Amino acid sequence: MLKTILKRIVQCIPTLFIVVTFTFILTRAIPGNPAQTLLGPQATAEDIAAMEIKLGLDQPKWKQYIDYMGDVLHGDFGTSYMYNQPVLELIGQRIGPTLQITLTALIIALIIGVGVGMFSALHQYSAFDYIFMVLALVGVSMPIFWLGMMLVNFFSVNLGLLPVSGRGDIANGLWDVISHMILPCLCLCTIPMATFARITRSSMLEVIRSDSIKALRARGISERSVIFKHALKNALPPIITVLGLQLASCFTGAILTENIFSWPGLGTMIVNGINNRDYMLIQGMVLFFAMVFVVINLIVDLVYMVINPRVSYEGGGA
Amino acid sequence: MKKKQNMGEAITDALGTASNEELLKKERRANSAWSKLKRNKTAMVGLIIVCIMIFIAVFAPLLAPYDPTAISPLEAYARPGENGHILGCDHIGRDLLSRIIYGSRVSLLVAFGGTVVAGIIGVLLGLIAGYFGGIVDSIIMRIMDGMLSFPYILLAMVLMTVLGSSIFNVILAVGIGNIPSFARVVRGEVHIIKNEEYCNAARVIGVSNARMLFTHILPNTISPLIVYATLGIAGAIISEAALSFLGLGISEPTASWGSILQTGKFYLNTAPHIATYSGIFILITVLGFNLLGDGVRDVLDPKMKK
Numbered sequence: 118m119l120k121t122i123l124k125r126i127v128q129c130i131p132t133l134f135i136v137v138t139f140t141f142i143l144t145r146a147i148p149g150n151p152a153q154t155l156l157g158p159q160a161t162a163e164d165i166a167a168m169e170i171k172l173g174l175d176q177p178k179w180k181q182y183i184d185y186m187g188d189v190l191h192g193d194f195g196t197s198y199m200y201n202q203p204v205l206e207l208i209g210q211r212i213g214p215t216l217q218i219t220l221t222a223l224i225i226a227l228i229i230g231v232g233v234g235m236f237s238a239l240h241q242y243s244a245f246d247y248i249f250m251v252l253a254l255v256g257v258s259m260p261i262f263w264l265g266m267m268l269v270n271f272f273s274v275n276l277g278l279l280p281v282s283g284r285g286d287i288a289n290g291l292w293d294v295i296s297h298m299i300l301p302c303l304c305l306c307t308i309p310m311a312t313f314a315r316i317t318r319s320s321m322l323e324v325i326r327s328d329s330i331k332a333l334r335a336r337g338i339s340e341r342s343v344i345f346k347h348a349l350k351n352a353l354p355p356i357i358t359v360l361g362l363q364l365a366s367c368f369t370g371a372i373l374t375e376n377i378f379s380w381p382g383l384g385t386m387i388v389n390g391i392n393n394r395d396y397m398l399i400q401g402m403v404l405f406f407a408m409v410f411v412v413i414n415l416i417v418d419l420v421y422m423v424i425n426p427r428v429s430y431e432g433g434g435a
Numbered sequence: 436m437k438k439k440q441n442m443g444e445a446i447t448d449a450l451g452t453a454s455n456e457e458l459l460k461k462e463r464r465a466n467s468a469w470s471k472l473k474r475n476k477t478a479m480v481g482l483i484i485v486c487i488m489i490f491i492a493v494f495a496p497l498l499a500p501y502d503p504t505a506i507s508p509l510e511a512y513a514r515p516g517e518n519g520h521i522l523g524c525d526h527i528g529r530d531l532l533s534r535i536i537y538g539s540r541v542s543l544l545v546a547f548g549g550t551v552v553a554g555i556i557g558v559l560l561g562l563i564a565g566y567f568g569g570i571v572d573s574i575i576m577r578i579m580d581g582m583l584s585f586p587y588i589l590l591a592m593v594l595m596t597v598l599g600s601s602i603f604n605v606i607l608a609v610g611i612g613n614i615p616s617f618a619r620v621v622r623g624e625v626h627i628i629k630n631e632e633y634c635n636a637a638r639v640i641g642v643s644n645a646r647m648l649f650t651h652i653l654p655n656t657i658s659p660l661i662v663y664a665t666l667g668i669a670g671a672i673i674s675e676a677a678l679s680f681l682g683l684g685i686s687e688p689t690a691s692w693g694s695i696l697q698t699g700k701f702y703l704n705t706a707p708h709i710a711t712y713s714g715i716f717i718l719i720t721v722l723g724f725n726l727l728g729d730g731v732r733d734v735l736d737p738k739m740k741k
Contacts, residue, residue, distance in 0.1 A: 135577060295733075365586070
């Protein structure tokens, strides 16, 4: 077991190495001269040359690559020229608001999604089951940026109930914070909720048809105990996998959601960075997001191994 | 005893041939993928939606009531139904319905194109990795893992920054992000198929690697690929819309569902119908592809039945 876990952790190293390499290649391929962008259109040729030396852009590409690797290993993700601050520091400031909506949305999605999925599975082919599953399919197909705009239009423009944008301030009371969170979270939790409902339903259906559950029922164990103690536990592995994937896609969804609601998180910052050609910021944030993904995948696999010992990572599994 | 058995066979034979064959044919027909799909109601709804959207895209010039780029400042922000504009007009008086109809061309082109790009490259890499195994497999799959580690939309955003915005580049950006998933699906399949009896037989006869890969292995990976591609198109439509929405995809004056939505974002207060209707088209189309994909999966791969 320990060996398998260690092996899985070691597998991350080449992936991370490739991630850093990709990030380097991608950001170097962005057209334009970073030194020129940094200094503005009025800069003289000498200034630009001096800046290129300072940024190490005069070096051959392979030397730049090695330097970049070294910097990343030392935890230096570069400095944003737009904010004039180290990228990691900026990420540190912005990650709070992003986690605030992604985690809230994910928890709401998990509770409602799994609940609905279980209900549907236990009442298979009932009217509720059909309605929930049609809704879930619509949810999975939802372009969330459109949903966000429709929510703004309905709740903020038409009804004037909820604020359109921003994060609110705890100084104005708890409601100010919550009211600013409602629409972004609603927008962000749609896809995960629908996905949880679908996966929980199918996983539960498989489990409650199994012999072990029939045996438990035959022994006269209460229905509640059969469902919540035994069936749910056995239905968990696929839900855990999806949880990891959804956490990762919530981070991605935050890029779009934050953009609609002007939420001051990582998503708005990276879109700003791209629009202003802030190379270092783009490079640092892409790398950061990719690393978060690698770590989330690792954790999902490890948790999966612990709760489902049948999984083997030996041999040629994909 | 033996005689009796022979007699029994003779009787079924005499009774059988004609009606038996008829029965067998009927059963075969009922079991074919198409008739299974026909019996799956939700899949048929999906197929109908997809067909309608493709029809709209192909015959856009005949269906659109107005020129999608014709500006008419007097009719700016016209509400749905005003002056004969069924879905109203946008901020510079262009007919919204015509723009959405023409936009379906770009959106579907990007979605199909992106999926084809991802499919071709992904399938090739998956075939090679799965078939040859060893160091080749490790290298290809580690690179795929690395690519999968980038959040899809972020990778597409950076690619658009690198490539510059044009329809072709959006196809590339949407496609490149999807390569790893195709490669993984195919590699997994190849792993199973290459050890099947018929592959061993082919190997014994001395079939070349290329022939082995393309005539014996590839056709047997088709079912999961069709499922994957159908669902992939749904994702690609959303990706195009998301990129355009962020201002990195299709840009004005070309109409795509995403670029109309982006315009709608700016005029949400004054003309909410712009965003509303273009989004509904995206939602319905994506829903159609998802329904169809789910249905095809149920038919082609009963093991994965949800």
